[in-house]
Amino acid sequence: MDNKIKSGLFGLAIGDALGVPVEFKTRDFLRNNPVQDMMGFMCWNQPPGTFSDDSSLAFCTAESLCKGYDIEDMATTFIKWMQDGYWGAHHKVFDIGGTTRYSLARVVKGESARFSGNFFEEDNGNGSLMRILPLVFHLHKETDIEIIYKKVKAVSSITHAHFRSVFACFIYVIYCLEILDGKDKTEAYKEMQKIIAVFLIDKKFNPIEIQLFDRVLKNNIAEYPENEIHSSGYVLHSLEASLYCFLNSNSYEETVLKAVNFGGDTDTTGTISGGLAGIYYGIENIPKKWIENLVRTNDIKDLAERLSKKIN
Secondary structure, X not given: OHHHHHHHHHHHHHHHHHHHHHOOOOHHHHHHOOOOOOOOEHHHOEXXXXXXXXXXXXXXXXXXXXXXXXXXHHHHHHHHHHHHOOOOOOOXXXXXXXXXXXXXXXXXXXXXXXXXXXXXXXXXXXXXXXXXXXXXXXXXXXXOHHHHHHHHHHHHOOOEOOHHHHHHHHHHHHHHHHHHOOOOHHHHHHHHHHHHHHHHOOOOOOHHHHHOOHHHHOOOHHHOOHHHOOOOOEHHHHHHHHHHHHXXXXXXXXXXXXXXXXXXXXXXHHHHHHHHHHHHHOHHHOOHHHHHHOOOHHHHHHHHHHHHHHHO
C-alpha cells in the first residue's frame, strides 16, 4: 500500500503541476502548442513544478487522515492552507475556488464541517473531486458501500455539498478502489458501473440528477468523440474528461499530457486523471525528471509514508 499511496500522491501533484502554467488555454491553442514537459510562469507566474490548490487540498486531506477520519479536523487543516499556505507549493495560496472559500469561511466563523458546504446547483465546480483521492486509501478495506458513500459525502460536503459533486466523487472513489484492487482499467470501469447500479436500486435520489451521469455509468465514456468531452471546471466535465484520458491512454505520461492538453481547467483534469494513473501505473512508471522537478518531493514522500503507517 505504501507504494500505491506514494504513486497516487505524486501522480496527482505532477498532473496538477503540468497543468498550472496553461490553465484556461483552449484545446485549439494547445493542439498547436502542446504541453510536453513541465513549464513555469505563464498563467500563474509560478516556477516549474509548482502544484496548485488541487494538490494542496488533497495533501491536507491526507494529512488529516494520518490522524484518523475526522471531517472537523479535515476542515481545520483546509483552513490552515487557506490562511497560512500550509501544504502550499511555496507555502502560500495563489488560487482558491469560490465555493471552497465561502464554505471554509463558515467554518472559520464556527460552523461545523457537517454543514459548511455550499449546496446550490451552481456550486458544482470540481473543488471536492480534485482532493478526494486520499480518502480512497482510507477506505481500501471497507466492504460496506453505504459507509463508503457516507464518508465520501461528508468529505465532499465540507465545501461541495450538492448531490452532483458528492456523486461524482463517489463514482471516482469506487473506480479508484477497483483499480487499487489490481483490476485492469477497463474491467475496473465495468465493475464500478455494476457496483453503482446495485447501490442505486433502493435509493430515492433525484432521477434527473442520476441521468446526468448516464454517459459515465450506462455507456462507455472512453468511446465518445473527443469533441464531446469537455474540460471546464464543472464537476461532471472534470469526471468525464479524467476518465476519458485515463481509459484512452497506455501510460502515466500519456494520460496526464492528454488531460492537460484538453485545455480549460488543465490543472484539475491533470490532477484527477493523474492520481488515477499514478495508482494504476505506479511511481516507477512516472518520468523521473517530473518527480525531481516537482516542488516539496521530500514532504510528499514523508506524507505518503505516514498515511501508509496509519492505514495498514
